[in-house]
Amino acid sequence: MPKTAQRPPQRSAATPPAAGGAPEIRPGQSVALLQELHILTRDGKLNQDSRRKLKQVYHLYQFIEPLLQQVLTARGDVTLVDHGAGKSYLGFILCDLFFKSQAAGRIAGIETRQALVDKSQDLAARLGFARMDFLNLTVQASITSAALPAEVDVVTALHACDTATDDAIRFGLSKNARFMVLVPCCQAEVAGVLRQHKALSLSRTPLSEVWRHPLHTREFGSQITNVLRCLQLEASGYQVTVTELVGWEHSMKNELIIATRHGGARRSAAVRLDQLLDQIGLNDLRHRFEPLAPIPSADGTPGRPDAPEAGQ
Numbered sequence: 119m120p121k122t123a124q125r126p127p128q129r130s131a132a133t134p135p136a137a138g139g140a141p142e143i144r145p146g147q148s149v150a151l152l153q154e155l156h157i158l159t160r161d162g163k164l165n166q167d168s169r170r171k172l173k174q175v176y177h178l179y180q181f182i183e184p185l186l187q188q189v190l191t192a193r194g195d196v197t198l199v200d201h202g203a204g205k206s207y208l209g210f211i212l213c214d215l216f217f218k219s220q221a222a223g224r225i226a227g228i229e230t231r232q233a234l235v236d237k238s239q240d241l242a243a244r245l246g247f248a249r250m251d252f253l254n255l256t257v258q259a260s261i262t263s264a265a266l267p268a269e270v271d272v273v274t275a276l277h278a279c280d281t282a283t284d285d286a287i288r289f290g291l292s293k294n295a296r297f298m299v300l301v302p303c304c305q306a307e308v309a310g311v312l313r314q315h316k317a318l319s320l321s322r323t324p325l326s327e328v329w330r331h332p333l334h335t336r337e338f339g340s341q342i343t344n345v346l347r348c349l350q351l352e353a354s355g356y357q358v359t360v361t362e363l364v365g366w367e368h369s370m371k372n373e374l375i376i377a378t379r380h381g382g383a384r385r386s387a388a389v390r391l392d393q394l395l396d397q398i399g400l401n402d403l404r405h406r407f408e409p410l411a412p413i414p415s416a417d418g419t420p421g422r423p424d425a426p427e428a429g430q
């Protein structure tokens with residue numbers, strides 16, 4: 119992500135505090151951008167749907183903004199990579215509300231659909247958002263792509279499909295990310311492996327009731343995937359908080375995972391991860407949830423010692 123100065127917008131994009139009488143629009147926020155994202159209508163109005171959409175975006179923004187600020191204050195620069203960017207509305211809103219007014223900082227959107235990458239590049243150029251990059255890559259390929267720096271401060275993945283969230287975690291671990299903000303999508307892989315080993319699991323535990331109905335298996339697979347992701351992060355030296363993304367009530371996929379690097383891998387999390395994979399028949403997916411640090415032995419060697427648990 120090469121450094122370039124933020125170019126001035128090619129057309130007037132800023133707005134006074136209340137565009138179209140909408141108090142939700144913040145001072146200096148780009149009306150042109152909100153129109154492109156279909157949050158504002160062409161005549162600058164907010165309807166009920168877009169009001170809700172804006173509320174959602176602000177809600178997510180309020181989690182990410184302090185993280186960006188913290189990094190910027192600490193090192194004078196901040197890089198954010200958004201995986202499964204889609205139309206990049208998260209990246210654009212972050213750029214508009216945060217990066218635009220800062221002298222430093224850069225965002226990259228990773229997206230496999232070339233048409234969306236082209237569209238985002240075009241929109242960023244029109245809005246003068248020169249510190250945004252859009253790369254037509256899979257999340258997995260982005261881990262080793264020369265187009266991205268060796269270290270990244272903040273990783274986001276908002277409803278990145280299926281295992282793309284897992285790849286985003288792997289990306290964050292390999293880039294030594296300070297923060298990861300993840301809103302996982304459905305993950306089919308775990309439920310698929312659970313189903314494959316159904317017969318074995320049925321004989322082992324009363325939890326087998328979960329395998330009786332495909333819908334339950336799917337939902338359990340989705341939940342357990344997020345549990346495994348959290349353990350993977352904790353075992354890799356991150357403190358994890360899990361909360362609900364308010365405003366996304368209509369979506370089943372409204373779990374927000376925020377991981378903050380603190381350096382010490384938690385041995386207990388690594389052990390739990392290991393046991394859970396074994397007990398629910400997910401040994402085939404060990405590679406998927408592998409922590410960054412080696413799992414320490416029972417006496418605490420040679421791996422890193424446990425970091426204090428949250429709240430200790």
Ligand SMILES: C[S@@+](CC[C@H](N)C(=O)[O-])C[C@H]1O[C@@H](n2cnc3c(N)ncnc32)[C@H](O)[C@@H]1O
Nearest residue numbers: 202203204229230231256257276277278279282
């Ligand atoms: C449900 S959309 C979410 C888009 C955006 N993050 C949002 O919340 O509006 C998921 C996006 O991830 C992209 N995607 C899926 N798998 C991917 C992968 N492995 N690598 C990169 N992008 C991926 C899809 O093309 C799609 O645009």
